[in-house]
Amino acid sequence: MQIKVEHIVKQYASHMALDDVTFVIPEQSIFGLLGPNGAGKTSLIRIITRITAPDQGRIYFDNQTSNPNHIYMIGYMPEERGLYQKMEVGEQAVYFARLKGMTRHDAIQKLRYWFDKFEIRPWWKKKVEELSKGMAQKVQFIVTVIHEPKVLILDEPFTGFDPVNTNLIKEELLRLNKDGTTILLSTHRMESVEELCSHIVLINKAKNVLEGSVREVRRTYRTGNYDIRYKGHPVSLVNGLWGPYQLLENKEEDDHQFARIYMDNPDQTNVLLQALINEVQVVGFNEVIPSMNDIFIRVVEKKEELPRAAQQPN
Amino acid sequence: MGKITLIIQREYLTRIRKKSFIIMTILGPLLMGGIIALSVYLTLKTQDTVSIVQVIDETNSIYSQLPQTQSIHYVKDTLPVAIAREIFNAEKYYGILYIPKTTFTRPDSITLFTAKQPSPAVVTVIEKNLENLIEEDKFKNAGISKATLDSLKTKISLVQKSVATDTSEKEFSAEITAGAGFFAGMLIYFFIFLYGIQVMRGVMEEKSNRIMELIISSVKPFQLMMGKIIGIALVGLTQFLLWVVLTLAIVSMVSSWITGDGGSTALIEKVQTPVELPLDTSAEQVVSQEMLQSSGFMKALGSLNITKILFAFVFYFLGGYLLYSALFAAIGGAVDNDTDTQQFMLPITIPLILAYIVAVSVMTNPESSIGYWFSIIPFTSPIVMMVRMPFDPPLIDLVISMVLLVAGFIFTTWIAGRIYRTGILMYGKKITWKEIGKWLFYKN
Structure with missing residues (x-):
C-alpha cells in the first residue's frame, strides 16, 4: 500500500510540530522516518495512524483519502510500549486483535502461529508483569502484526531487544515486506536504516529536509573521496596524482600504505587508476560512501545553523 | 458499537476476576x-450470663x-461493707451492692463495688430495679396505691x-421512611466514590503504561x-446485587442457626412476639418495647412504595455514577501521577460532600426549599x-430532577x-x- 503525506501542518499551542510536510511512502517499501528528537516524527505517526488529526493537509492510502477503515490496515507499535500488566498474555493479545477487527476464533488461530514461531507458547497464561522486558517486546510485536496489516508503523522497534531478538524481528520485517507489507520505521539507529530501509525521509524542525531512496540519498551526499591502498613510496603516489586530484591523507597500514584522495569528477576513476598503476602497486581502491549517520548529522547540523535567527523563541 | 462492547467486556471481566x-x-x-x-x-443471648450481686x-x-432477674441475681450478705470488700470473691460475684440506712432519704448514697469496670447494662438494670422500689415506697408514703x-x-x-383516601390508608412512620431514603442516598454516595475512583485509576493505568496509544490507534x-x-x-451493579443476595443469605443462615429452626421468619416472629421471652422487670420491658417497634419497622417498610423507590434508586445510582465517573475519567486522563490527582479531585x-450534608438536613425536613433545590x-x-x-x-x-440529571451527565x-482525548x-x-480549559476548545 502506498501512502501519500501531503502538506501536513500540525500546530500545538505555541509550538509548530509539523510544517507543510509532504512525501510519498512507496508501495512495499521499508521506509525510514528519520529525524532528531522533537523533530515531529511522533506527531506525524499519530496523524498517519489517525490518533490525531492534522490542522491542514491530507493523508492518502493508495490514493484514497484517509478514513476510519484504514486503521484496520495499519499495525502500529508505539515507541513507549505498553500492555496491561495484570492481564494474561494470550487473553490480552486476543483483545488487541479483536480491537483491530478480528474475530475471536481467527485471533486465537493466528496467535498460536506467532506464539509458536517466537517460541513463547508457554507464556500464554502468564501475566504481563511476570515477563521480562524482551519477552514483553515480543508480545508487543505479535500484537502489532497479528491482523496482517498492509502497513506496519514501528516507532523505534529495536530498543530493548538483545541482538538475537533484534535479528529475529529484522528477519520478520524483511519477510513481511517481501510478502507485500509497506513498513514505516521511525528510528535513530542509522545502521538499521542502512540495513533495512529502501527509502527515507528526514524531518528536522517540523520540516521535511531530505527525502528519497537510500541509494539516491547516498549518491547525492557522496563526498568524492576515494580510499587507495597501495605498496610503494608515497612520493611515487603523489607523482601519479595530477590534475583534478587532491591528496587528503596518507599513512602506513600494516605492510602497505593508505591514502584518501578527493576527486571532482566521479567518472575519472579509471583515468586515475591508470596513472597510479605506473607509479605504485595498487592493492585496494574504493569510493568512500557516506553512512546514513554522516548524512543525518550533516543535514541536521547544517539546517540548524540556517533558520536559527527565524526560529520562534519557544 | 462492537468495539465499545469489547472494551466493556474487558473492563468488566478483568475486574470481577480480580482477587x-x-x-x-x-x-x-x-x-x-x-x-x-x-x-x-x-439481643437474644445477653440474658444468658448471670451476674450475682451481693x-x-x-x-x-x-x-x-x-x-431476681435472668441477668442479675441478688444474694443477701450480712457482713459489714469493709469486711465484705476485704474478702470479696471476684470469681463468684459480680459486685457488692451497698444500701445504707439513709437510702430512703438520700437515695444517691447507694454504692456498687465491683472488681472491674461494671457494664452499663448491669448498672442500668440495678438502677432501674432500685428506682422502682424507692418510687413505690414514696408513692405509698404519699398515699397513692399501685x-x-x-x-x-x-x-x-x-x-x-396519609390524607390520600384512594390508597388503603397507608401508614407512615417518619423515622423509618427517612432512614430508608437516607440509606439509599448513602449507598449512592459511596458507590460514586468507590467506582468513580476506579475509573480514574483505570485511565491512569492505561496512560502510565502507555497502552493508550496502542488502543486509540484502533478505537476512538x-x-x-x-x-x-x-x-x-456493570461491575458496581454486579457487586451490589451480589451483596444484597449474599447478605440476605447470610442473615437467614445465621438466624436459623441462632434460633435453631425455621430461618429468618422464625427470627422475625421471635423478635415480634416478646411474650415468649420471660420478662419480668420493667428494665427488660424496655427491650421488648424496642422489639415491638421493630415489628412496626416491617410494617413501615411495607408502606413504602418499594417499586418506585427501587426504580429511582437504580436511576439515580446510574445517573449519578455516570455524571461523576466521566469527570473522574477526565482527571485520570489529564494527570501523570497520583499526587497530581489531589488538586483536581477537590472540586469533584x-x-x-455538600450533597451528603444536605441529605442529613433533608431527612428531618423533606419539604424544605434546600431539599427542593x-x-x-x-x-x-x-x-x-x-x-x-420515601416522602x-x-x-x-x-x-x-431526572431530566436535568440526564442532561447533566451528557454535559x-x-x-x-474533550479533556480526556487531549490529556491521554x-x-x-x-x-x-x-x-x-484550553483543551476544551481544541479542534479534534
Missing part, C-alpha cells in the same frame, strides 16, 4: 450480615423486694396516616472512555432526591471527553486548570 473484587464481594456481606446477626444474637442491705426492707398509679400512667404513640478515545465507564458501572468531592441540581440530586423519595415528592420535581461526559497523549507536562 480484590472477590474478597470485597464476600467480605462486604459477611461484615453487613455479621453486624446484623451479631446485634440479633446479642447485697448488703442496711434498711432491711429493700433486699427482699429486689426482683393500682391508682398504673391507671394514671399514659403513653401516646401517634398513628400516622471517546469509545475507550465510555467503554471503561460502562464496564465499571465538594458537591458530593439540591434534589434538582444534577450534581447533588442523586443523593438528595433519594432521601426525599413521595411531587411527580413534577422528580421529572425535572459532563462531553466535557470529560500528554506526558510530562505540569497540568493546570488553565491548560485544561
Whole structure:
C-alpha cells in the first residue's frame, strides 16, 4: 500500500510540530522516518495512524483519502510500549486483535502461529508483569502484526531487544515486506536504516529536509573521496596524482600504505587508476560512501545553523 | 458499537476476576450480615450470663423486694461493707451492692463495688430495679396505691396516616421512611466514590503504561472512555446485587442457626412476639418495647412504595455514577501521577460532600426549599432526591430532577471527553486548570 503525506501542518499551542510536510511512502517499501528528537516524527505517526488529526493537509492510502477503515490496515507499535500488566498474555493479545477487527476464533488461530514461531507458547497464561522486558517486546510485536496489516508503523522497534531478538524481528520485517507489507520505521539507529530501509525521509524542525531512496540519498551526499591502498613510496603516489586530484591523507597500514584522495569528477576513476598503476602497486581502491549517520548529522547540523535567527523563541 | 462492547467486556471481566473484587464481594456481606446477626444474637443471648450481686442491705426492707432477674441475681450478705470488700470473691460475684440506712432519704448514697469496670447494662438494670422500689415506697408514703398509679400512667404513640383516601390508608412512620431514603442516598454516595475512583485509576493505568496509544490507534478515545465507564458501572451493579443476595443469605443462615429452626421468619416472629421471652422487670420491658417497634419497622417498610423507590434508586445510582465517573475519567486522563490527582479531585468531592450534608438536613425536613433545590441540581440530586423519595415528592420535581440529571451527565461526559482525548497523549507536562480549559476548545 502506498501512502501519500501531503502538506501536513500540525500546530500545538505555541509550538509548530509539523510544517507543510509532504512525501510519498512507496508501495512495499521499508521506509525510514528519520529525524532528531522533537523533530515531529511522533506527531506525524499519530496523524498517519489517525490518533490525531492534522490542522491542514491530507493523508492518502493508495490514493484514497484517509478514513476510519484504514486503521484496520495499519499495525502500529508505539515507541513507549505498553500492555496491561495484570492481564494474561494470550487473553490480552486476543483483545488487541479483536480491537483491530478480528474475530475471536481467527485471533486465537493466528496467535498460536506467532506464539509458536517466537517460541513463547508457554507464556500464554502468564501475566504481563511476570515477563521480562524482551519477552514483553515480543508480545508487543505479535500484537502489532497479528491482523496482517498492509502497513506496519514501528516507532523505534529495536530498543530493548538483545541482538538475537533484534535479528529475529529484522528477519520478520524483511519477510513481511517481501510478502507485500509497506513498513514505516521511525528510528535513530542509522545502521538499521542502512540495513533495512529502501527509502527515507528526514524531518528536522517540523520540516521535511531530505527525502528519497537510500541509494539516491547516498549518491547525492557522496563526498568524492576515494580510499587507495597501495605498496610503494608515497612520493611515487603523489607523482601519479595530477590534475583534478587532491591528496587528503596518507599513512602506513600494516605492510602497505593508505591514502584518501578527493576527486571532482566521479567518472575519472579509471583515468586515475591508470596513472597510479605506473607509479605504485595498487592493492585496494574504493569510493568512500557516506553512512546514513554522516548524512543525518550533516543535514541536521547544517539546517540548524540556517533558520536559527527565524526560529520562534519557544 | 462492537468495539465499545469489547472494551466493556474487558473492563468488566478483568475486574470481577480480580482477587480484590472477590474478597470485597464476600467480605462486604459477611461484615453487613455479621453486624446484623451479631446485634440479633446479642439481643437474644445477653440474658444468658448471670451476674450475682451481693447485697448488703442496711434498711432491711429493700433486699427482699429486689426482683431476681435472668441477668442479675441478688444474694443477701450480712457482713459489714469493709469486711465484705476485704474478702470479696471476684470469681463468684459480680459486685457488692451497698444500701445504707439513709437510702430512703438520700437515695444517691447507694454504692456498687465491683472488681472491674461494671457494664452499663448491669448498672442500668440495678438502677432501674432500685428506682422502682424507692418510687413505690414514696408513692405509698404519699398515699397513692399501685393500682391508682398504673391507671394514671399514659403513653401516646401517634398513628400516622396519609390524607390520600384512594390508597388503603397507608401508614407512615417518619423515622423509618427517612432512614430508608437516607440509606439509599448513602449507598449512592459511596458507590460514586468507590467506582468513580476506579475509573480514574483505570485511565491512569492505561496512560502510565502507555497502552493508550496502542488502543486509540484502533478505537476512538471517546469509545475507550465510555467503554471503561460502562464496564465499571456493570461491575458496581454486579457487586451490589451480589451483596444484597449474599447478605440476605447470610442473615437467614445465621438466624436459623441462632434460633435453631425455621430461618429468618422464625427470627422475625421471635423478635415480634416478646411474650415468649420471660420478662419480668420493667428494665427488660424496655427491650421488648424496642422489639415491638421493630415489628412496626416491617410494617413501615411495607408502606413504602418499594417499586418506585427501587426504580429511582437504580436511576439515580446510574445517573449519578455516570455524571461523576466521566469527570473522574477526565482527571485520570489529564494527570501523570497520583499526587497530581489531589488538586483536581477537590472540586469533584465538594458537591458530593455538600450533597451528603444536605441529605442529613433533608431527612428531618423533606419539604424544605434546600431539599427542593439540591434534589434538582444534577450534581447533588442523586443523593438528595433519594432521601426525599420515601416522602413521595411531587411527580413534577422528580421529572425535572431526572431530566436535568440526564442532561447533566451528557454535559459532563462531553466535557470529560474533550479533556480526556487531549490529556491521554500528554506526558510530562505540569497540568493546570488553565491548560485544561484550553483543551476544551481544541479542534479534534
